[in-house]
Amino acid sequence: MMSGVLKLVMTLFMGLAIAIPVNTSVHAEVIPTKAENVGEAKEKNCIEKMEMMKKEMKVMMENHEMMKKEMNSLFNDLQESGKLTQEQIQKLNSIKQMMRQMEEKMKHMSSMETDELK
Numbered sequence: 466m467m468s469g470v471l472k473l474v475m476t477l478f479m480g481l482a483i484a485i486p487v488n489t490s491v492h493a494e495v496i497p498t499k500a501e502n503v504g505e506a507k508e509k510n511c512i513e514k515m516e517m518m519k520k521e522m523k524v525m526m527e528n529h530e531m532m533k534k535e536m537n538s539l540f541n542d543l544q545e546s547g548k549l550t551q552e553q554i555q556k557l558n559s560i561k562q563m564m565r566q567m568e569e570k571m572k573h574m575s576s577m578e579t580d581e582l583k
């Protein structure tokens with residue numbers, strides 16, 4: 466009889482253990498490891514640096530546009546004054562061409578950075 470009662474009590478305890486949800490892996494909170502935290506911090510830092518670089522690039526492009534306008538104005542004034550030789554005019558045109566190429570490269574680099582973020 467004692468053996469039967471013991472079996473019944475054991476069965477009841479087993480039933481309770483199965484029926485009552487405890488902190489199993491399904492219910493437990495997943496705590497990120499230190500490596501995951503470091504990885505997330507590095508990723509966040511990288512994103513912040515990219516954002517700063519984008520802002521700096523924007524400022525550089527704005528400064529470039531301002532300098533370009535000033536230089537074009539000076540070039541035009543010099544050409545209209547008639548004091549430039551043909552060789553000087555060719556040098557000025559060469560400088561303008563180099564500036565256009567640099568501008569295209571900067572635009573290309575700027576678009577590459579933003580594409581890599583996506």
